[in-house]
Amino acid sequence: MKKTIPIFFILFALFTGCTKEHLINPAPQKLVTVSLHPNYLVLPPSNWQQVLGGSASLKLTPQNSDSVTLSSISTSINLKDAASYKQQVIAGTYDITLNTQSTAVADTFIRFTSKADHVPVNKDETIDLAATTTDGVITISTKLIDSTVTPTFKVGNQTAYNLGKTNGYYFLYVKDATGGTITFSLSNGYQYMKDLTDRAMNQYDLIPLSNSYGELSIKSYPFNTISSTKISIN
Known part of the structure; x- marks a missing residue:
């Protein structure tokens, strides 16, 4: 698209x-x-x-x-x-x-x-x-996760892509209809893994829910x- x-x-x-x-x-x-x-x-x-x-x-x-x-x-x-x-x-x-x-x-x-x-x-x-x-883009605020561990996005059996870091976010642009697993950690050591399929022209902002042990809120914003x-x- x-x-x-x-x-x-x-x-x-x-x-x-x-x-x-x-x-x-x-x-x-x-x-x-x-x-x-x-x-x-x-x-x-x-x-x-x-x-x-x-x-x-x-x-x-x-x-x-x-x-x-x-x-x-x-x-x-x-x-x-x-x-x-x-x-x-x-x-x-x-x-x-x-x-x-x-x-x-x-x-x-x-x-x-x-x-x-x-x-x-x-x-x-x-x-x-x-x-x-x-492209669509996946974002995670650096304030919400462990900044010493770089988040990754893995597509199938391919090599995992490291997210970039700018303006207070980890981020990655992904081609339309690409599915993969995003992995990141909180400062308390808890690891999150989330399957996500990207759609063009959208920002997917991932927010780990406090005291949820693995649950995420994903807010989508159209370009x-x-x-x-x-x-x-x-």
Whole structure:
């Protein structure tokens, strides 16, 4: 299942009066410096904040004309360092895609695809890239469990995936319809094991019930389905 997800990127483009080598039919052109600036969103009513990371492929495919022919630009970006990314392109109209590259069953960042077609990269404006995901996320507050033992999520007979840790949570993004067993411990040494099947576009927040010896409350929060990846052209 793929739906729009609340990941935002701002793509800035600043003009300089130069030419660029990816022009096949040479003509005086303006260069545009492109940079990415991710905004991290909280998903009400939960306070979970989506985590970006891993490698993503960014591709700008020009819409060529009879007078100007540009070649496509493809690059790989580490999304943790997205704010430092810069790329010069020739001003024009492009199809733009930004897709994460992880194909694992589970990972410690959200996987998504996003695109926008016929984008004029030549003036100040903001453009939406419709982003889709097949991930859901499992979360556990670090305040509720033994922080010296990393929780795991095991899918069938596969190797157990360690949950990541950020912003007061242990967490793991898991592909849609993936079933597995999550295991974690309390500070008193009591171990919890819970079978859980993930569904895309949902956060599953696990809360061990006090004095319950193994019982959990699982609160499910749907991802916001309105937002998308944003690009600003300056």
